[in-house]
Amino acid sequence: MPTPFIALDKLDKRYSDHHAVKSIDLDIEAGEFIAIMGPSGCGKSTTLRLIAGLDAPTGGDIRIGGDSMRGVPAFQRNTPMVWQSLALFPFLSVVENVAFPLRMQKVGAARRRARALEWLDRLGLAGMAERNIAQLSGGQRQRVAIARALVTEPSVLLLDEPLSALDAHLRVRMQTELSRLHRELGITFVYVTHAQSEAFALADRIVIMSEGRIQQVGRPQDVYRAPANAFVAEFMGMNNLVRGEVRGGSGGLLEIGSALGTFQVPAETPLPAGARGDFVIAADRITLARGADGPGISGTVLGLEFVGSTQTVFIETEGGAEFRVQKQQHEIEALDLVPGRRVTLSWDPRHAWLLPQAA
């Protein structure tokens, strides 16, 4: 296995009033697009700041390209960052902003201008070079910030919630742009976000953090289908968590008893009866049937919510639990789902995912 390009080794950051990052380990491969996700205050931005050297860790080490970053100041790291606030210099023109890192490297005036113009052109800002930052639109500023970060041709780009200030339409366009740049440049992107859609659309692997610890690392679909714990399952949003207890089992299927009834859940290793048997079932894996007398869990439709081409149906079961079910528009119409309608929920046992239980 090759040495990772960026390695976080028991990285720890303690502020006077809180413990932001709690001894995390993470290996990032060269050329990888990795997204760090989590609710606000989970330590994802602090981790990025530690990689950039803007904060000093209180424990552990960061290695970039095999070299320890201990004691290396931010300005020597060449780990440019795209900030949530963009942090463009308002007193410099567009081209001067992009040329700034080259100026810091003492590149000659003519050469740095030429290279800055090249990058502006690459990001579709060819005619904007002499403008003031204040004259640009949000999307154009975003591109200037990206050009400024990439002008020194670094081997890693750090992005701290770069798209959160943009409207939905622009966000999707910038996602495509970032994806294209990552493909063309082949460098490592470390992308911090709280938006699941961005992480899923862009990242090769996602890292889920909570309260300073890494909860799970994996490909987006794996994290979505096979969450490591209840936190990840709930953070992914479109999963329904059923808390239960192992009753027995055979042939790779565990029998799990819960307040909602008894369910079959696949498990790689058998668990003894009485062990915790919490499992999740994804919202798009649930089958709905009209009426409350079929096999499965009966419940009542509480409401519906549009999510683009699909709708999320909120259902309250007999036992008082709330389920989310994702359905296509035509399925909703066929079942004539309206609030108050009685329905029955069922699923293929193979689609249930037993949470690895913390021993």
Next chain:
Amino acid sequence: MTAASVTTRASARRRWLEMPRARMAGSPKVLPAVLGLPVLLWQAVFFAAPLVFLVIVTFWQVKAFRLEPAFVLDNWSRILFSTTFQRALVHTIAVAGTTTLLATAFAFPAAYTIAFRLSARARDLAVAFLVVPVFSSYMLRIYAWQIVLSPEGIINAVVGAVGIGPLPLLGGAVSLQVGLLTLTLPIAVLILVFAMAGIDRTLIEAAENLGCRRARVIAHVILPSLRPAIALTATTSFLLAFGDYISPLFMTGSKPPTLSILIVDTVKSGSQWPRASVIGVSMLLMLALVLGLGQWLSRGRAARKEAAR
């Protein structure tokens, strides 16, 4: 009393209550004008009118120590072509310019330390210490300096004990600058501290992230961000020093005279109010010029290019 009459009274009262509200509905245009009127009136009576009068007086005459309305250009030609006025003007500009440079130069590192190097609590304390002298009597502070600098003063007592002096500390260019800096420095530091506190810290981090070492951050981020504040500091220092009367009077004994000293002298010698007004109006023109220059400097290069387009 019948129920019907109660209803009528209630509805009448309601109608009466609604009346002023109906008038308020038309207020979006009227109200700001009404609110602005006292300020406008105040400005007209206490600023515009005296200013106009000051200009008018420059054309009046003094006959037998009495001011008489007239229209003569004599006051202007006599003052503008007198070497006393010209020397005083050059001297005052030189003095105020020196104060401006010194105040800005001393204020910048002080403000930088307060804004960037001190803890939040120490910063508040430092700002409080800067604010207090601004509101204490300027006169008192100058008297204090006289005690410190005079031939029998504190410094000379100390250096006299080791056999040096007495040094002529009071009554020269240095003591004049000490007096003028007493006036301008706290204000200069305050302006810069507040401007520095307003600098987006992310910009500084971004500069470091993009390869700018700590020492170069001042030149590449802080100074360009402070451009308008530095222009404001410089113009404020200049305006205060240019028109000051107390420091030239008490720290140098009016020699050589500044323009404000000259105004008092002109009035005292033969009640030459018109000529004093000429000096006053010239000073105002000079200040307007400096303010304009400050405005021009405070705009960035890019903004100036924009305006020229």
